[in-house]
Amino acid sequence: MKKQNLVVVGGGSTYTIGMIMSLIAEKEQFPLKTITFYDTDGARQEQIAKATEIILREKYPELESFSYTTDKEEALKGADFVFVQIRTGGLQMREKDEQIPLRYNAVGQETCGPGGMAYGLRSIGDMIDLVKDIRHYAPDAWILNYTNPAAIVAEALKREFPNDKKLLNICDMPAAIMVSYAGILGKDVFDLVPEYFGLNHFGWFTGIYDKDGNDHTQTIKRAITEDGFIPEDAEIANDPSWIKTFKQVERMVNDFPDYLPNTYLQYYLYPTEMVEKEDPENTRARQVINGRQERVHALADQIVADGTTANVELEVDIHGRYMIRVAASMAYNNGDIFIVMVENNGTIANLPDDAMVEVPAMMTNRGPKPFAVGHIPTFYKGLIEGQLAYEQLVVDAYFENSYEKALQALTLNRTVVDAPVARQILDDLIDANKAYWPELHKRKQEAVVQ
Numbered sequence: 001m002k003k004q005n006l007v008v009v010g011g012g013s014t015y016t017i018g019m020i021m022s023l024i025a026e027k028e029q030f031p032l033k034t035i036t037f038y039d040t041d042g043a044r045q046e047q048i049a050k051a052t053e054i055i056l057r058e059k060y061p062e063l064e065s066f067s068y069t070t071d072k073e074e075a076l077k078g079a080d081f082v083f084v085q086i087r088t089g090g091l092q093m094r095e096k097d098e099q100i101p102l103r104y105n106a107v108g109q110e111t112c113g114p115g116g117m118a119y120g121l122r123s124i125g126d127m128i129d130l131v132k133d134i135r136h137y138a139p140d141a142w143i144l145n146y147t148n149p150a151a152i153v154a155e156a157l158k159r160e161f162p163n164d165k166k167l168l169n170i171c172d173m174p175a176a177i178m179v180s181y182a183g184i185l186g187k188d189v190f191d192l193v194p195e196y197f198g199l200n201h202f203g204w205f206t207g208i209y210d211k212d213g214n215d216h217t218q219t220i221k222r223a224i225t226e227d228g229f230i231p232e233d234a235e236i237a238n239d240p241s242w243i244k245t246f247k248q249v250e251r252m253v254n255d256f257p258d259y260l261p262n263t264y265l266q267y268y269l270y271p272t273e274m275v276e277k278e279d280p281e282n283t284r285a286r287q288v289i290n291g292r293q294e295r296v297h298a299l300a301d302q303i304v305a306d307g308t309t310a311n312v313e314l315e316v317d318i319h320g321r322y323m324i325r326v327a328a329s330m331a332y333n334n335g336d337i338f339i340v341m342v343e344n345n346g347t348i349a350n351l352p353d354d355a356m357v358e359v360p361a362m363m364t365n366r367g368p369k370p371f372a373v374g375h376i377p378t379f380y381k382g383l384i385e386g387q388l389a390y391e392q393l394v395v396d397a398y399f400e401n402s403y404e405k406a407l408q409a410l411t412l413n414r415t416v417v418d419a420p421v422a423r424q425i426l427d428d429l430i431d432a433n434k435a436y437w438p439e440l441h442k443r444k445q446e447a448v449v450q
């Protein structure tokens, strides 16, 4: 097996140490020659990289080299795979994305509703620049992007790089949900085969099978409605916010029993209640700053202070393992089936060809080969079409510098609906995002012809 040269863009991310542990756990499936971190924030990256050096020295001695840099050329030259996990504006801006809509009783969330639009309009420019740079220095590298909001980023990258066949957008949420299904069934998550359709953070499992073809869908539905549903992946199993989110799955299955929902649908199906439950002073961003970020930084500092990992507990989670299994399937043409984002082109028969949809695909060295979903029922089609139009309008707003398109996007989103509210939220978001967003222009009023 050829050993891969991997670059992680966003080396300072709170997910990096988990990713490193996953690379160690998956070294047989995805053997590496080199790992390089790249980040625009040298100090943030260094804190994580210093600990990573020690982890790798102890647990991946066969790795030829590990390095970290803020120089794009140095990082990217010779890359076979580039994993992209950046957050333009940082968790500080995520907090604003979540707080501003709440002022107007609209959902405040990282990737859903107005917060997702704000984050999208920040991410697109940086992502386009990055992909251009990657293609300049590593024209043949596979790019695995999971920078959020992945749906909006995927739509923008498809428009900017229509012929790039080695650019893949992925999300770990379906896999994290499948870890809980695997728990119910007493199986390994990678032994399950999903049937699924939708958009990123907006989809449904229509079936869960094992590799022998046995159908476990009804067993899972029954278990969820009778016993409830809990997160089981190590990273989120004990997190009160994720426990509440997984509990909502039981309710969604009771309300809409056709399929098994992605957890993110709670924001679109129960927006009023989601707002009522929020404390603007302690939204998810604040919880992550005081929780995951603090925990990861303390862990890194302890490893560096001790000069060893002997005194810390390091866990492998589905986030890293999923990205790595997808990468391995493309590197070695394994043909494994994973849920990823692809351009529709008939996969979901009654949705537009140009939609970026999230569906199961066989992952090959020629990229994802999605399986036909067929026609989807009216309720799901209607929900998806509204959300898809919102996502496309956000990307239109970016490329056309259009205030109206952004206003249309928010008005269309199920978490907002009311046009005057959409306008107030948009104006506040513009104010908060001056350093990041493209300028959005209002169209000059044309003279009314009598």
Ligand SMILES: NC(=O)c1ccc[n+]([C@@H]2O[C@H](COP(=O)([O-])OP(=O)(O)OC[C@H]3O[C@@H](n4cnc5c(N)ncnc54)[C@H](O)[C@@H]3O)[C@@H](O)[C@H]2O)c1
Pocket (backbone or CB within 6 Å): 009, 010, 011, 012, 013, 014, 015, 038, 039, 040, 041, 044, 045, 085, 086, 087, 088, 089, 090, 091, 126, 146, 147, 148, 149, 150, 170, 171, 172, 173, 319
């Ligand atoms: N798709 C998914 O399912 C999924 C799952 C988990 C995390 N994520 C995403 O991963 C990203 C990282 O999340 P986090 O909470 O660890 O954020 P973070 O802020 O801790 O890490 C992001 C890192 O990227 C760096 N960065 C920012 N802009 C950059 C640029 N232009 N070039 C290079 N580096 C840059 C930052 O300095 C930071 O170190 C986010 O976009 C998050 O939404 C996606």
Ligand SMILES: O=P(O)(O)OC[C@H]1O[C@H](O[C@H]2[C@H](O)[C@@H](O)[C@@H](O)O[C@@H]2CO)[C@H](O)[C@@H](O)[C@@H]1O
Pocket (backbone or CB within 6 Å): 110, 148, 171, 172, 173, 176, 233, 235, 236, 284, 288, 317, 318, 319
């Ligand atoms: O609120 P956060 O920052 O904790 O989570 C936001 C992200 O949530 C999903 O990722 C989960 C993932 O599903 C799970 O396996 C584990 O690794 O935790 C992650 C969150 O901590 C979602 O898919 C991402 O897009 C979100 O960014």
Ligand SMILES: [Mn+2]
Pocket (backbone or CB within 6 Å): 150, 170, 171, 172, 173, 201
């Ligand atoms: Mn996701």
